[in-house]
Structure formats: structure tokens, C-alpha cells
Amino acid sequence: MQTIGLVGGMSWESSAVYYRDLNLGVSDRLGGLSSPKLVLSTVDFAELSALEDEERWQQIGELLADAARGVERAGADFLLLCTTTFHRVADQVEAAVDIPLLHLADVVAEEVLSHGVDRVGFIGTSVAMSDGFFADRLARHGLEAVVPDARHHAALNSAIYDELVHGRVVDATRARVLGVIDELWDEGVGGVLLGCTELELLIKQADCELPVYPCTTLHVAAALDRALAE
Known part of the structure; x- marks a missing residue:
């Protein structure tokens, strides 16, 4: 079994989901007392959020790269960033270590x-939706990402930062987000990406007729495939 390296803290709710689901996944796959080999480094979300507000992305990249180097020194075989938004500096982090990201x-x-879906809705933080770094990476694979109308960005960002990162799941917020997903469906997307770990606390497939792709769940499954490959 390979050792999975995690850089988390963005938010701690997100890191907890990764840690829990990696453990549950190994237990399901291997049974008994099996658990994953993990190295986890968490950062101060308040510090990174302040830097994000000031658009100081180079400094954010340096902080996450330093955390990734610590994970590598601790014995990780490959690395995951437990976040969507801060994948904006993924290339900088990847360049700082000798293990795969x-x-x-x-x-x-x-x-x-x-x-068989090549056009998908994408909801997440304002940065993730408006900056284009995530959609551009998807486009390299031939997948088109459609983000909600800009009038929804502030409300979606607030749902994540003011509620979900604090563990607050509000029914009225769920209804608003489902309304945004319906608009994306009307634009002809074949599914919707929950492009923020915390959104998986709010939206489930049972809430929505459109296929839902929970990014964190998929990330965890891919990490387990890699760690447990013979």
C-alpha cells in the first residue's frame, strides 16, 4: 500500500471528509482492521483566506508548497490537495515536490x-467559478464546464464560507443552490460538478434529477485506486 499525502485545512471540514472517506474506503476494499497509510499537513485557513482576498496567490502557493514538502519528507508517495479553489496554485505546488500530484x-x-458527458455545470467558490483555472484544466481533456450566471456567485460563495465551512447545513440554502443547478440544466449541461468539498454536505444525488458529480468523492476513489494498486 502506498502512503497518501494530504495538504488540507481549506477548510478543516474538507480535510475531515477526506480523512474519513479514505479510511472508510480502505475498510470497504480490504476489510478487517485495514486503514490507509496517510500523511496530513493542515494550514491555517484564516491566513490563506486573507491572502486570497488580497489576491496574493504567489504567497499562497509558497505556503502550500512548503506544506507539500513536509508531506513528502514524512514519506508520502503521492499528493492530494484537499481543496478545489486552491488548486489555482497546483502547478506551483507540484513543482516544489518530487512526488506526483x-x-x-x-x-x-x-x-x-x-x-458520455462532455458539457457539465460547475459550482464552487467565486474564485473557482470566475477565474477559469479549473475549467481550463477540464478543457484539456475535452470537457466543457459551464458556470452559473455571475449574479449567483456571491450567494454560492457565502453558502460555502459563511455556512458550510462551519458545518452549518441550511435547507433554504439547499433550495437556492438547487435552483442554480436547474438553471444550468436549462443551459443543456449533462451533469453538475460539486466543485467544493463542503458542497457535498449540502447537495446529494437524491436532491437533484441532473447527474451530480461529487468532486471530493471522486478524488478519494482515485487516491485509493492508486494507493492500493499492485
């Missing part, structure tokens, strides 16, 4: 395309 967008694109 399992990029979230690559994993998601492979899964969505395997279902």
Missing part, C-alpha cells in the same frame, strides 16, 4: 467523460 480536475474529467 493527483490533480482533482484530471480525476473529475476522466469520470465525467466516461459517462
Whole structure:
């Protein structure tokens, strides 16, 4: 079994989901007392959020690269960033270590395309939706990402940062997000990406007729495939 390296803390709710689901996944696959080999480094989300507000992405990349180097020194065989938004600096992080980075967008694109879908809705933080770094990475695989109308971005960002990262799951917020997903469906997408770990706390497939692709769940499954490959 390979050792999975995690850079988390963005938010701790997201890191907890990764840790839990990796453990549950190994237990399901191997049974008994089996659990994954993990190295986890978490950063101060308040510090990174302040830098994000100031668009100081170079410094964010340096902080995450330093965390990744620590994970590598601790014995990780490959690396995951437990976040979507901060994949904006994934190339900088990847360049700082000698172990592979399992990029979230690559994993998601492979899964969505395997279902015959080539146009998908993408909801996440304002940065992830408006910056284009994640959609551009998906496009390398031939997958088109459609983001919600800009008038929804502030409300979606607020749902993530003001509620979900604090573990608050609000029914009224769920209804608003499902309304946004319906608009994307009207635009002809074949599914929707939950492009933020915390959104998986709010939206389930049972809530939505459109196929839902939970990015974190897919990331975890790909990490387990890699770690347990013979």
C-alpha cells in the first residue's frame, strides 16, 4: 500500500471528509482492521483566506508548497490537495515536490467523460467559478464546464464560507443552490460538478434529477485506486 499525502485545512471540514472517506474506503476494499497509510499537513485557513482576498496567490502557493514538502519528507508517495479553489496554485505546488500530484480536475474529467458527458455545470467558490483555472484544466481533456450566471456567485460563495465551512447545513440554502443547478440544466449541461468539498454536505444525488458529480468523492476513489494498486 502506498502512503497518501494530504495538504488540507481549506477548510478543516474538507480535510475531515477526506480523512474519513479514505479510511472508510480502505475498510470497504480490504476489510478487517485495514486503514490507509496517510500523511496530513493542515494550514491555517484564516491566513490563506486573507491572502486570497488580497489576491496574493504567489504567497499562497509558497505556503502550500512548503506544506507539500513536509508531506513528502514524512514519506508520502503521492499528493492530494484537499481543496478545489486552491488548486489555482497546483502547478506551483507540484513543482516544489518530487512526488506526483493527483490533480482533482484530471480525476473529475476522466469520470465525467466516461459517462458520455462532455458539457457539465460547475459550482464552487467565486474564485473557482470566475477565474477559469479549473475549467481550463477540464478543457484539456475535452470537457466543457459551464458556470452559473455571475449574479449567483456571491450567494454560492457565502453558502460555502459563511455556512458550510462551519458545518452549518441550511435547507433554504439547499433550495437556492438547487435552483442554480436547474438553471444550468436549462443551459443543456449533462451533469453538475460539486466543485467544493463542503458542497457535498449540502447537495446529494437524491436532491437533484441532473447527474451530480461529487468532486471530493471522486478524488478519494482515485487516491485509493492508486494507493492500493499492485
